[in-house]
Amino acid sequence: MEGDAMMEGTRDAAEPADFGAQPAATGPASPGGAGRAARAAQRRAFAGRYALLPLRLFLGATYGYAGLYKLADSHYLAGAGDPQSFYAQSLAAKAHSPVGWALAPALHQPTFFGLLIAFGELAVGLGTLFGLWGRIAALGGAVLSLTLFLTVSFNISPYFLGNDLPYLMAWTALVLAGTPYLSVDGFLAGRAERDRRRGLDEEAVRRRTVLDGSIAAVALGGAGLLVGSLTATFVRRKPKAGTAAPSAAKPVGGGGPKASVAVADVPVGGSATVADPGSGDAVYIVQPRTGQYCGFSAICTHAGCTVNPPKNGQFSCPCHGSAFDAATGAVITGPAVKPLPKYTVTKDGDRLDLGPLQS
Structure with a gap:
């Protein structure tokens, strides 16, 4: 049976050579017309x-x-x-x-x-x-x-x-x-x-x-x-510099868990990855300009894929090509139409703490 299936996949049904041709005109045909x-x-x-x-x-x-x-x-x-x-x-x-x-x-x-x-x-x-x-x-x-x-x-x-x-x-x-x-x-x-x-x-x-x-x-x-x-x-390509693995949520003071990374792990134009303590979704903490820190959800608003870390000032989605501004989260290139959700980020000494979701 396996042989029959394979042979079936390699043979075509025979078709007449003039399949799809117009009916031949009646009457004698010239040698040149027959050749064409x-x-x-x-x-x-x-x-x-x-x-x-x-x-x-x-x-x-x-x-x-x-x-x-x-x-x-x-x-x-x-x-x-x-x-x-x-x-x-x-x-x-x-x-x-x-x-x-x-x-x-x-x-x-x-x-x-x-x-x-x-x-x-x-x-x-x-x-x-x-x-x-x-x-x-x-x-x-x-x-x-x-x-x-x-x-x-x-x-x-x-x-x-x-x-x-x-x-x-x-x-x-x-x-x-x-x-x-x-x-x-x-x-x-x-x-x-x-x-x-x-x-x-x-x-x-x-x-x-x-x-x-x-x-x-x-x-x-x-x-x-x-x-x-x-x-x-x-x-196998090495991971790009400027990214870090998601940090575990850490208790801060008497409150609930917080996600935190070292300031040194977030270079200008780069990012570090943490997990949202509530949803577990990946969040990029970025420094688009010196001294400016913010966080963006890593989940593309188009189809739920994970966007790549920022490069040349943009987050890019590997699934369908959407691009987002790494400083604001705004859509640069579709098919996504909604910006990346933004988080507040506060600096506490040499640490950056992920705050609540803003949008």
């Missing part, structure tokens, strides 16, 4: 055969790069102490997602699920680029896109500003079409047809195709695992 019609039919057939190739290359390269990008990012698997980590992003999405309950396993085992997603994206990308078990690879891409849509992009309004739903539709096209041309699938299918014409038994053809496809999958998967591991080991 034949060449036009060939061009249409060529275009139809490779129509999805640009989409396939784009999706394969994008998902392969996305997997390597995650493995190279030191923040991705940093855990609860880093607002840019997989854990922090999942926790932020949980409150806004219609399937937030399904994120509980990922929050309990963030390293396992983070690696699963990164290597899953890499496997989908490689399988799509090389056209190996193309429908299965495309189905994996569709599942990943659907997961991101339900967790990250579901509440984006209007819906077309989110990018995960278009990716889902693009993967659906490859699930339906497979990767029959310029691909390992196409090579195996072509060889199987030649074996049939030579009179080879159908069961032997199927067995040979499944075996060689499995060998190719193991080889490609091993290469992807090696590249991903080397990327995680040697290319």
Whole structure:
């Protein structure tokens, strides 16, 4: 059955060469007219055969790069102490997602699920680029896109500003079409047809195709695992200077818990990260100008992603590109329309204490 499924993903239904052409005119046709019609039919057939190739290359390269990008990012698997980590992003999405309950396993085992997603994206990308078990690879891409849509992009309004739903539709096209041309699938299918014409038994053809496809999958998967591991080991980017992990809430005097950081941890133009004692959300304490301290929620007001620490006077959201002023929290670039919530920050000796939410 597995062999049937794979072979089904590599064969196209036969179509007449003049599919989509206008009915031929009655009466004798000139040799020149017949030649032009034949060449036009060939061009249409060529275009139809490779129509999805640009989409396939784009999706394969994008998902392969996305997997390597995650493995190279030191923040991705940093855990609860880093607002840019997989854990922090999942926790932020949980409150806004219609399937937030399904994120509980990922929050309990963030390293396992983070690696699963990164290597899953890499496997989908490689399988799509090389056209190996193309429908299965495309189905994996569709599942990943659907997961991101339900967790990250579901509440984006209007819906077309989110990018995960278009990716889902693009993967659906490859699930339906497979990767029959310029691909390992196409090579195996072509060889199987030649074996049939030579009179080879159908069961032997199927067995040979499944075996060689499995060998190719193991080889490609091993290469992807090696590249991903080397990327995680040697290319992993170091955290940028000027950021600090969230500090624990500390009791001050006889009052309730307060979040506090050292003044030295907040350079001009940089930030330190604390946790809101009430909600647990990450908050950036920043010093946009010398001696001016304020705090901003790290949760993007667009879809609930965690914005990056300030750079060049801006907070940027990695999910959909919104940008906020690091001195005021105001929206600079959409799709977000609301500013980041602002907190008061008071200086107490060599410490900065997070105050109440202002807006």
